[in-house]
Amino acid sequence: MTIETIKDRIAKAAQAANRAEDSVKLIAVSKVQPNERVEAVLEAGHRCFGENRVQEAAGKWPDFRERFAGVDLHLIGPLQTNKARQAMELAQSIHTLDRPKLAKTLARLAQEIGQCPELFIQVNTGEEEQKAGVMPAQADDFIAECRALDLPVAGLMCIPPVEEEPALHFALLAKIAARNDLSGLSMGMSGDFERAIALGATHVRVGSAIFGERVPG
Numbered sequence: 001m002t003i004e005t006i007k008d009r010i011a012k013a014a015q016a017a018n019r020a021e022d023s024v025k026l027i028a029v030s031k032v033q034p035n036e037r038v039e040a041v042l043e044a045g046h047r048c049f050g051e052n053r054v055q056e057a058a059g060k061w062p063d064f065r066e067r068f069a070g071v072d073l074h075l076i077g078p079l080q081t082n083k084a085r086q087a088m089e090l091a092q093s094i095h096t097l098d099r100p101k102l103a104k105t106l107a108r109l110a111q112e113i114g115q116c117p118e119l120f121i122q123v124n125t126g127e128e129e130q131k132a133g134v135m136p137a138q139a140d141d142f143i144a145e146c147r148a149l150d151l152p153v154a155g156l157m158c159i160p161p162v163e164e165e166p167a168l169h170f171a172l173l174a175k176i177a178a179r180n181d182l183s184g185l186s187m188g189m190s191g192d193f194e195r196a197i198a199l200g201a202t203h204v205r206v207g208s209a210i211f212g213e214r215v216p217g
C-alpha cells in the first residue's frame with residue numbers, strides 16, 4: 001500500500017472515533033527494508049520513521065538526514081544500556097523504556113548530554129515471558145520511578161501477543177495511561193492500527209503495510 005493509502009485509513013479511523021486526524025502520528029517502520037523503499041517514502045514527503053535496532057539505524061539514518069530535512073526517528077526495539085547513548089543521539093523518541101536499570105542510565109546520560117528523547121514506557125500487557133516491558137501490575141510504580149528521575153515520559157507502548165485480540169491489550173494500555181495522566185499511546189501495527197486508533201492510539205507503528213514484506217537480511 002502507498003503511504004497515502006495508510007494516511008487515508010488513519011484519517012478515517014480517527015474520524016470514526018471522533019478524534020482529530022492530526023492526533024495520530026504515523027511511524028513508518030523501516031527496519032530491514034531496502035534503502036530504495038525507504039527513500040521512496042522520504043521522497044513522498046514522509047519524515048517520521050521507526051527502527052528496531054540502534055546499529056541498523058546508525059547505519060542508514062545519518063545519510064538520509066543529510067538529504068532530507070526534518071527526519072523524526074523513533075526507536076521501537078529493545079534497548080541495551082550499552083547502546084543507550086548512541087540511541088539518545090540518534091533518535092527523537094524511544095518507545096522501549098522497560099526497566100529500572102535503563103531508566104537510571106537514560107537519566108544519567110540526559111544530565112550529561114543536556115537533552116533526552118521523548119520516552120514511552122513499554123508495558124508487557126500480555127505478561128509474556130519472552131517479551132520486554134514492565135508487567136501491568138508494576139506499571140504505576142515504574143512510571144513514578146521514571147518521573148522521579150526527571151525523565152520525559154510521553155506515554156506507554158505495547159505489543160499485544162500475536163494470538164490474542166489486540167483490542168483488549170490496547171484498552172488495558174489506555175487505562176494504565178489514563179490513571180497516570182499520560183497522553184501518549186504507542187500501539188497498533190499493520191494488522192490492527194485502526195482498532196488501536198479507536199482505543200486512543202497517538203502513535204501507530206506501521207511497517208509491512210507501507211513497505212511490503214520485510215526482506216530477511
Ligand SMILES: *Cc1c(COP(=O)(O)O)cnc(C)c1O
Pocket residue numbers: 029031052076077159189190191205206207208209
Ligand atoms: C516491526 C515492528 C512494527 C511494525 O510491524 P508491521 O506488522 O510490519 O507493521 C511495529 N512495532 C514494533 C515494535 C516492531 O518491532
